[in-house]
Amino acid sequence: MSHLTALKTFADEVKAIPGGEHLELCYSCGTCVSKCMIQQKLEPDYNPRRLLRMVMEGMREEAFKSPTTWLCSECDLCYEACPQEIHISQVIAAVKKLAVEAGYASPLTPVAVNEDLCSGCGICVMVCPYEAPSLFEKAVDGEMDRLSQVDSNKCMGCGTCVAACPTGAIAREGVSNAEITAQFPTDRTQAPALITFICDWSLRVDKDLSILESYPQEKVNIVHIPCTGRIDPQHALMALDSGVKGVLVCGCKPGECHFKRGTDVASCKLNLLDTILGQMQQPQQQIRFVQIGTQDRGRIRDEIDSMLETLAEPMEAE
Amino acid sequence: MTSKPKLAFYWAASCGGCEITITELGMRLVDVCEQADIVFWPAAMDFKYDDVRAMKDKEIDITFCNGAIRNAENEEIAHLLRRKSKIMIAFGSCSHLGGIPGLANMYDIESLCQRVFDTSPSVDDSRGTRPQPVTKMPEGDIELPPLYDHVKFLAEITDVDYFMPGCPPVVDQVWKVFQAALKGELPPRGAVIGADEKTVCDVCPREKGEPGFRITEFKRPHEVDLDPDKCFLTQGVICCGPVTRAGCGTPCLNGNMPCRGCYGPAEGVVDQGAKLASVIGALIDTDNPEELQKTLDTIVDPAGTFYRFGLAHSIMNKMKYE
16 A cells, blocks of 8 residues: 555545644543534534544545534634643644535635725735635726635634725625614614624523513614624714614623634724723713623623613713 | 806815915916916905905805814805805815814813913913904904814815815816816716725735734834835834725825825725724734733824824714714
8 A cells, every 4th residue: 555545544634734633632522512602502513522533433524514614713712621732623624624625615604795895905814813805806997906805615704804894895694884784773862772782602691692682672772793803993983873872892701702803803993992082082981892701601781781870870081 | 258167265274285286286277267267265366255245146166165164264254155156165184074173173172272372382371362252452353263162074064065085185186176177077966076986005006914914013104114015004004095085196105104094084984083993903913812902002192093184074073062
């Protein structure tokens, strides 16, 4: 048997890709599954332990079809927990790379670029945690134009690029600029006290969702976003301008962001907005950002109540 | 009598740069004068306010009004010109967005006056003199137009037909707009004219950033030896190009300086400064969340940098003064 033939087992192929080499350290304890937010919140069939096992057993097609291959967003909560210190997301990424090469495609809804609006600034290319967008040249009206394109197999749909795109050229179904602002009140006299932008991953248990639903819509308007990386300071200001008294943004604790850096990006943006509000001698309490940890079940109620309390008091610039 | 179209120019709260850009037309200004009569131009010609008051309503075909609205005189003359003109064009950043004078809206009028008249190092403050609306003198009363408590842009106080951005609008665009206006070929009312739709990045030839590029420290242009071929943001220098309307011909970029944002928000940008915060915030290195504040602190004067020309036009300004 030649050396090349020996490489041909599925496990060897995965191990040959940088990041995949730690595959064989896995002894299938399942600690990764117990830490995984996707398994808990999105897809019960999601199971990194089982995927790694499939690879070792040579179950190529099954591995390529597994939701685990496609849904992992490299949050790496499992990496910290793994007793064997396997960088599991990198092993999964190696499987995904082979799956794409074999012609499989991501089941997720990617962002889409409207080329008429794209300026080719490359901001999306820089900010994406997954290197999904890239710039390319295209002839438009006889001239070469620089535009953005998105690799739909790399895009995880977090919306970080949507929020950073200056002109609204990048959108994702459900969280385009128009779809978000359509949720703001149109009649100032009917405006709720509070608009809460909530990263759905920061809702820790089903109970958190029912807590949100317990607030009357006339009082607290909830805008669901895939990640606080989708937060655009423009929207916070537009919400206030529409008549609400306050804006609460709920994301995840640093290090626990489902999309790697969205919560830190939101922190930077809202910090800048806060500084500018201060320079404008405007009350800074009207926009608040909170970061909820994976163990902070039910904290969402405290945060909303506390914000409502703040808004009930007269607000002045500090 | 002539049937040539009548043009008027006015400067409200402005630096005079917009006037310079018109004189920059050079000999082309002679062509303009062959095709049109200039009936009012305080910076260059000896007409008085009373000459305008004596005109019939809508007698002026086009008024190019530059400068922000800082005091009662600015507003009075803007209203007068509006009444006397068929077309009113907000000319230049101050008229379009409030411009540099609009940065005053960060402060209250008392602290501004304190700075300007008392504590500025070049001012002799020994008498504590402040400008008064009316000063009694032996020869009679002397009046000064009262200052407003904040700076406004033209469309805040009167109907504006077109907006022509720029600090100042570049001369080639001025010439194009003059030609279009004199031929009656202006677009539908309400449009931004003399500019493009997309952003400055669309026409910037600099090499864009790589995937995963992050900023750990912001620098001001004078603190870096800037590479003329690379995107300013990738050199840690804040550039307003991503959110700013193109059409200026990029003189700043050509001079190896970042875009300052004077052409205002591009199509699709609602609030220039907040959108820029959304861009800049996403570029900051987040690998070490404890260091974020340190990085953010290297941005000197975010309000003045992100809203350099558009603060008076911002949502925050509206919230503050409405």
